[in-house]
Amino acid sequence: MSDNVTAHSVVEPSSLTKRIAGILVVLYAIITMVPLGWIVLTGFKSPPDSISYPPKIVFDPTLEGYCNLFTTRSRQTAEYLASLPPPSGTCESIARARNLVVVSESKFVPRFWNSVVIAFGSTALAVFLGTLSAYGFSRFRVPLKDDLLFFILSTRMMPPIAVAIPIYLMYRELGLQDTKLGMILLYTAVNVSLAVWLLKGFIDEIPREYEEAAMIDGYSRLQAFRKVVLPQAVTGIAATAIFCLIFAWNEYAFAVLLTSGEAQTAPPFIPIIIGEGGQDWPAVAAGTTLFLVPIVIFTVLLRKHLLRGITFGAVRK
Amino acid sequence: MRFAEKVATVTPAAPARRVRSLSDRTIAWLFIAPTIVLLLAINVFPLIWTVRLSFTNYRANRMNVPLRDVGLQHYNDILTSPDVWAAMQVTARFVIATILIQTVLGFALAWLVDKKFRGHGLWTTVILLPMMLSPAVVGNFWTFLYQPQIGLFNYVVSFFTGIPPSSFQMLGDLTLSPWAIVLVDTWMWTPYVMLICLAGLRSIPDYIYEAAEVDRASKWRQFWTITLPMAAPFIMLAVLFRAIENFKMFDMVNLLTGGGPGSTTEVASITLKREAFEKWRTGYSSAFAIILFVTVFGLANIYVKALNRLKQR
Numbered sequence: 265m266s267d268n269v270t271a272h273s274v275v276e277p278s279s280l281t282k283r284i285a286g287i288l289v290v291l292y293a294i295i296t297m298v299p300l301g302w303i304v305l306t307g308f309k310s311p312p313d314s315i316s317y318p319p320k321i322v323f324d325p326t327l328e329g330y331c332n333l334f335t336t337r338s339r340q341t342a343e344y345l346a347s348l349p350p351p352s353g354t355c356e357s358i359a360r361a362r363n364l365v366v367v368s369e370s371k372f373v374p375r376f377w378n379s380v381v382i383a384f385g386s387t388a389l390a391v392f393l394g395t396l397s398a399y400g401f402s403r404f405r406v407p408l409k410d411d412l413l414f415f416i417l418s419t420r421m422m423p424p425i426a427v428a429i430p431i432y433l434m435y436r437e438l439g440l441q442d443t444k445l446g447m448i449l450l451y452t453a454v455n456v457s458l459a460v461w462l463l464k465g466f467i468d469e470i471p472r473e474y475e476e477a478a479m480i481d482g483y484s485r486l487q488a489f490r491k492v493v494l495p496q497a498v499t500g501i502a503a504t505a506i507f508c509l510i511f512a513w514n515e516y517a518f519a520v521l522l523t524s525g526e527a528q529t530a531p532p533f534i535p536i537i538i539g540e541g542g543q544d545w546p547a548v549a550a551g552t553t554l555f556l557v558p559i560v561i562f563t564v565l566l567r568k569h570l571l572r573g574i575t576f577g578a579v580r581k
Numbered sequence: 582m583r584f585a586e587k588v589a590t591v592t593p594a595a596p597a598r599r600v601r602s603l604s605d606r607t608i609a610w611l612f613i614a615p616t617i618v619l620l621l622a623i624n625v626f627p628l629i630w631t632v633r634l635s636f637t638n639y640r641a642n643r644m645n646v647p648l649r650d651v652g653l654q655h656y657n658d659i660l661t662s663p664d665v666w667a668a669m670q671v672t673a674r675f676v677i678a679t680i681l682i683q684t685v686l687g688f689a690l691a692w693l694v695d696k697k698f699r700g701h702g703l704w705t706t707v708i709l710l711p712m713m714l715s716p717a718v719v720g721n722f723w724t725f726l727y728q729p730q731i732g733l734f735n736y737v738v739s740f741f742t743g744i745p746p747s748s749f750q751m752l753g754d755l756t757l758s759p760w761a762i763v764l765v766d767t768w769m770w771t772p773y774v775m776l777i778c779l780a781g782l783r784s785i786p787d788y789i790y791e792a793a794e795v796d797r798a799s800k801w802r803q804f805w806t807i808t809l810p811m812a813a814p815f816i817m818l819a820v821l822f823r824a825i826e827n828f829k830m831f832d833m834v835n836l837l838t839g840g841g842p843g844s845t846t847e848v849a850s851i852t853l854k855r856e857a858f859e860k861w862r863t864g865y866s867s868a869f870a871i872i873l874f875v876t877v878f879g880l881a882n883i884y885v886k887a888l889n890r891l892k893q894r
Contacts, residue, residue, distance in 0.1 A: 456620065548721070
């Protein structure tokens with residue numbers, strides 16, 4: 265087969281073309297990384313450094329942004345501060361230097377935790393339901409299959425604000441307003457459509473013969489599903505789960521309209537972090553950084569499946 | 582329930598093989614029903630409720646007011662309201678601008694990445710990062726980059742053009758603010774278009790180019806007669822999906838400009854949010870929601886057809 269391979273096949277771009285293409289792509293990548301780099305840098309700036317002109321690239325790094333993110337502080341008189349015992353801990357020392365004392369922990373940790381609980385809860389449910397349905401759609405002749413699949417997908421395409429109006433009314437009646445359970449159910453409903461479509465693609469790729477052989481060996485259909493299909497689908501299930509997690513983690517529109525306290529997640533919370541005299545940008549940047557780190561890790565893990573995920577499983581490499 | 586009847590007629594795809602315990606029909610029913618029930622409860626039931634409310638004067642903040650039927654009044658009001666048409670135009674301009682820019686840029690990037698220079702895998706992953714991030718959280722940070730006096734964006738622009746950085750406000754200016762949003766959206770979603778275009782380019786088999794080389798077709802000609810037409814279904818898919826997503830755009834606009842200044846960036850979702858959750862005109866906004874639903878549903882229909890066509894290739 266490879267007897268006609270020459271050093272340069274006709275379709276292989278020349279090395280000059282490659283080099284130019286590489287330079288342009290790297291240039292684009294660097295430009296798109298600037299805003300993200302700026303977020304990370306700003307998180308380590310002091311508030312005056314963060315708003316200095318011209319913008320500072322070299323500065324004394326400080327944990328003030330992170331401290332301000334995790335604590336609330338109050339301004340005190342010099343006499344009162346002098347009467348206090350020496351500061352314990354980094355954040356207390358930073359606060360003292362600005363005539364402040366740390367009063368309490370901020371709401372960031374509970375909001376972040378809400379994000380974690382809601383994202384993982386809804387992902388687990390969506391993947392569980394999605395795996396079952398995907399198997400059902402993949403292996404059985406379901407009447408109106410295409411219509412059902414379209415219906416399932418179309419629920420994800422709906423404008424969130426339009427969906428939020430009746431959900432708001434319904435949750436108010438059911439007492440689910442501003443509860444984690446309510447948000448988990450809502451995100452499950454949005455994610456299950458993605459899960460069904462993605463997993464159907466993955467399960468379609470597992471040859472039926474495997475189960476059929478197992479069933480001839482005396483497995484029931486359910487046993488064959490559990491012991492033959494599920495182990496084969498593990499990668500697909502994991503990739504699907506990460507996609508669901510990312511959606512639930514990033515979601516803002518429902519969160520800002522349907523939660524205000526108890527169940528508020530990080531996305532509606534981070535933009536309203538306020539310091540003395542306006543937005544506390546280092547604290548916002550610190551919160552944003554912590555919020556984005558998990559997604560960056562997940563994206564790297566997912567890179568081989570990204571295309572599938574964003575096209576609902578239709579386009580594979 | 583009609584669905585129960587449908588599922589009751591499920592038949593196994595393989596010749597019926599009665600192994601002990603549950604029949605295939607029961608399993609199919611058990612496996613699919615929970616998902617459908619959840620979607621009926623969280624999507625369809627509220628949708629029906631919205632339709633009902635759209636014919637009434639209901640206000641969610643005044644529940645004691647007796648419900649009065651207003652017929653098609655809201656639909657009539659919406660379709661003749663200049664504010665709604667203004668919002669629709671803002672949305673349309675936003676969708677068209679973002680799609681044009683992102684498609685050209687995304688396709689160009691995909692074309693470059695497809696040259697397979699050394700390290701293209703790593704750089705592709707780097708480029709893809711923005712689209713995975715939360716539009717709200719990152720969009721919020723762009724308000725900082727856009728600050729007129731201290732923002733990095735204004736500084737960079739002034740560095741390259743010499744325009745004083747405090748002389749223009751990306752978010753406060755009538756002509757600039759729509760472009761401020763387009764820029765963030767482009768930053769975020771060009772990778773999406775790129776990734777799908779890349780799949781399109783890679784789906785073109787080498788032998789077609791080889792045949793074209795044999796026929797001495799110029800590179801330019803090859804691009805217009807092979808590359809572009811063969812990648813076109815993929816480009817269409819990306820365009821459709823971006824159109825649907827940006828038609829319902831809310832997060833970024835809400836955080837960057839909130840629809841302002843004035844109503845220059847007030848897209849449909851922002852208008853809907855104001856009517857529903859600030860003015861509490863629930864009946865009216867329900868009718869508006871239904872109109873948006875129908876539009877998206879139409880787009881989604883085309884999208885799924887495109888998806889299925891790609892799947893059959």
